[in-house]
Amino acid sequence: MKKHLVLCLTLCPLALYAADISIHFIGLNDELTENVRAHLMQRKDDDAYSVRRRLVSAVKDGIKPFGYYRPRVKIDLVRADSGDVTSVNVIVDPGERIHLTEPHLNLQGPLTKETEFDLAVQQIPKAGSPLLHSDYEQFKGSVQALALELGYFDGKFSRHSLKVSPREGTAYWDLAYDSGKRYKFGKVSFQNSQIDEAYLRSLIPFKEGQPYDYNTYGDLSRKLTETNWFGSVVMSMQFDKARQDPERVLDVDVALTPRSENLVETGIGYATDIGPHGKLSWTRPWLNSKGHSLTAATDLSPEEQEFEFNYKIPSQSNPLSDYWALQSGYKYSTLNDTTSSSTAVSAARFQLLDSGWTRKISVDWLYDNFTQGSDSSNTQIIYPTLSFSRTRQKGGVLPTWGDTQRYAISVSNTAWGSDIDFVLLTAQQSWVRSLGPSHIFIGRWSAGWIESGSFDQVPPDLRFFVGGDLSIRGYDYESISPKNDKGELEGGSKMYTVSVEYQYNVTGNWWGAVFFDAGQSSHEFDFGDIKKGAGFGIRWLSPIGLVKLDLAKAVGDPTEDSWKIYFGLGGAL
Structure with a gap:
C-alpha cells in the first residue's frame, strides 16, 4: 500500500487535494499558503520528483517571491490505524526575510523628466524594506506602460535583474533604462469615409508635431464613433516609417466603415x-x-x-x-x-x-x-x-x-x-x-x-x-x-x-x-x-x-x- 501511495502522489500531484488525502501547511500565513498551493497545482507530472521533493520545491518557490529564501521544511505523513495515509502535514520555518539595500538605478532619457515617471520612482521601496518580487515587477511594468502611454516606443531596459544574497539576507534592484525619443503625432489619413473630410479633421484632438499621448490618440476614435456616422472605426499608426524618421513623427491611418443608411x-x-x-x-x-x-x-x-x-x-x-x-x-x-x-x-x-x-x-x-x-x-x-x-x-x-x-x-x-x-x-x-x-x-x-x-x-x-x-x-x-x-x-x-x-x-x-x-x-x-x-x-x-x-x-x-x-x-x- 505504501509503494502504491508514493507512486500515485508522484505521478498525480493533484491527488494531494483528493477528499481522502489532505495537505496542511503549518507555519505559513494565509498569503504564503495560497501561493504555495498554487505552485503545487502547477507541477507537471515528472517521475523524477518524489512526493517529498515535490512539496519542498513548491514551498520554496511559493514563499520566495515574498523574500523568504532559506526555509526549513519538514513533512509528516499522518496514517490511520490501517496504515493508510490520511493527510500530510508540511511544517515550514520560513527563516529570516530578505531585506532590500539601496537600488542600483541608471534611468535615462526624457521620460525620466515626466511627472508620472517621478511618481513611479517614488514607489520604489526604501532600503530596509522587505523584499517583494511583485514590487520589482510592478515598477518595471509601470515604466513600460507609461512609456507606451506617452509615446516613448523605443524605451527599453538594457539591464534588469534582482540581485539576492540569501546568506547576507539582502537584495537590491539592478536596472538600466533608456526611454529614447518621444514620438510625435504626424498626419492623419482617412479611408472610405462618406463624410466630407473637413468635418472629420475638425474632430482631430491633436496637431501635427504634438507629443504623442495615448488618451489623446483614443479621443479621435471616440469622437468619430460619437458622430453616429460610422459602423466601425479602426485606427493604426505607421511605426515602421516613424522609426526611420530621426524626429519620430508618427502618421495615423483611420479606416472607416459607413454606418447603415437606415x-x-x-x-x-x-x-x-x-x-x-x-x-x-x-x-x-x-x-x-x-x-x-x-x-x-x-x-x-x-x-x-x-x-x-x-x-x-x-x-x-x-x-x-x-x-x-x-x-x-x-x-x-x-x-x-x-x-x-x-x-x-x-x-x-x-x-x-x-x-x-x-x-x-x-x-x-x-x-x-x-x-x-x-x-x-x-x-x-x-x-x-x-x-x-x-x-x-x-x-x-x-x-x-x-x-x-x-x-x-x-x-x-x-x-x-x-x-x-x-x-x-x-x-x-x-x-x-x-x-x-x-x-x-x-x-x-x-x-x-x-x-x-x-x-x-x-x-x-x-x-x-x-x-x-x-x-x-x-x-x-x-x-x-x-x-x-x-x-x-x-x-x-x-x-x-x-x-x-x-x-x-x-x-x-x-x-x-x-x-x-x-x-x-x-x-x-x-x-x-x-x-x-x-x-x-x-x-x-x-x-x-x-x-x-x-x-x-x-x-x-x-x-x-x-x-x-x-x-x-x-x-x-
Whole structure:
C-alpha cells in the first residue's frame, strides 16, 4: 500500500487535494499558503520528483517571491490505524526575510523628466524594506506602460535583474533604462469615409508635431464613433516609417466603415407614471456628405400619443458640439384632467462652450387645442428660449459623484404673432455625492414660474404639474396642481420640488434606498401646503442599466393614504 501511495502522489500531484488525502501547511500565513498551493497545482507530472521533493520545491518557490529564501521544511505523513495515509502535514520555518539595500538605478532619457515617471520612482521601496518580487515587477511594468502611454516606443531596459544574497539576507534592484525619443503625432489619413473630410479633421484632438499621448490618440476614435456616422472605426499608426524618421513623427491611418443608411428600433415597456407604452423610431444617421441626419419617432401609451421628427445639421467646425436641430411633432394627451392636441415646430442651435456648459438658443411655434379643467382654448404661441445646461459625473451607470443643472427662460409676445404674452423661467439641479464605496447621497430640486396675463390660454405643457417618480413620490404622476371648483386640475403658474435620497450597497450590484420628497404646484409660492412623500426602494445594476423599484406614501395628507409603486430605468443624473 505504501509503494502504491508514493507512486500515485508522484505521478498525480493533484491527488494531494483528493477528499481522502489532505495537505496542511503549518507555519505559513494565509498569503504564503495560497501561493504555495498554487505552485503545487502547477507541477507537471515528472517521475523524477518524489512526493517529498515535490512539496519542498513548491514551498520554496511559493514563499520566495515574498523574500523568504532559506526555509526549513519538514513533512509528516499522518496514517490511520490501517496504515493508510490520511493527510500530510508540511511544517515550514520560513527563516529570516530578505531585506532590500539601496537600488542600483541608471534611468535615462526624457521620460525620466515626466511627472508620472517621478511618481513611479517614488514607489520604489526604501532600503530596509522587505523584499517583494511583485514590487520589482510592478515598477518595471509601470515604466513600460507609461512609456507606451506617452509615446516613448523605443524605451527599453538594457539591464534588469534582482540581485539576492540569501546568506547576507539582502537584495537590491539592478536596472538600466533608456526611454529614447518621444514620438510625435504626424498626419492623419482617412479611408472610405462618406463624410466630407473637413468635418472629420475638425474632430482631430491633436496637431501635427504634438507629443504623442495615448488618451489623446483614443479621443479621435471616440469622437468619430460619437458622430453616429460610422459602423466601425479602426485606427493604426505607421511605426515602421516613424522609426526611420530621426524626429519620430508618427502618421495615423483611420479606416472607416459607413454606418447603415437606415436604423430601426422598437421597444415595449411599462412605466408606473404612464403605464404600458410602445416605441418605434427610424433613423438615417447620415443623409449626405455634410453629415445631416434624420430621426422619426413615435411613443404610444393609453393616455399619451406622440410623433416627432428631428433633423440635425452639424457645423463643419465642430460637428459634435455645435449643431442645429430642426424639430416638428404632434402630441395628443388625455392625462388626468387634460385633453390636448398640439402641434409644434422648433429651430434650435446647440453649442458646447469652453466652460463645459451647453447653450441652447431656440425659437418654438406651438399650436394647442386643449381643455385643462374648466379652461378651453385654441392657442398659438411663438416663443424664443435661451437655456444653459451641464452634466458632470464619475462612476458610470451608478454615479458616485456628479451634478446636472439646467436653467432656461422663454418669452412669448403678441408683437411677433403669439396669442398671449408670457415669461417662463425654469431651473433644476441634481447632485450625487458618496461616502466610501457603499454610501451614496442624492439631492434634487427644481423650480418654475410663468407670468402671464392670460393664464387660462397657456397650453398645459407650459403649466406646472408635479407628483410622481421624478418629483414627489407618494403621489400619482402630475397629480398635484391647483384645482377648480369641480376639483379638476388646472395646472400651476409656480412650482418647486426638493428631494433627498440615501443609497446603501447591500451586496454586489444590489443597493437599498430611502428617500423624502416635498414640493408644490400653485399660483403662489405657498409654503403652508407643501406636499410630502417618503419611502424606500431597491436599485439593481443590471446588464441593461440601473433598474429602480420604489415604494412610497404621502406624508401628512389624509386624501392620499395608499402606497404607490414606481418602477423605471436610469440613474440620478
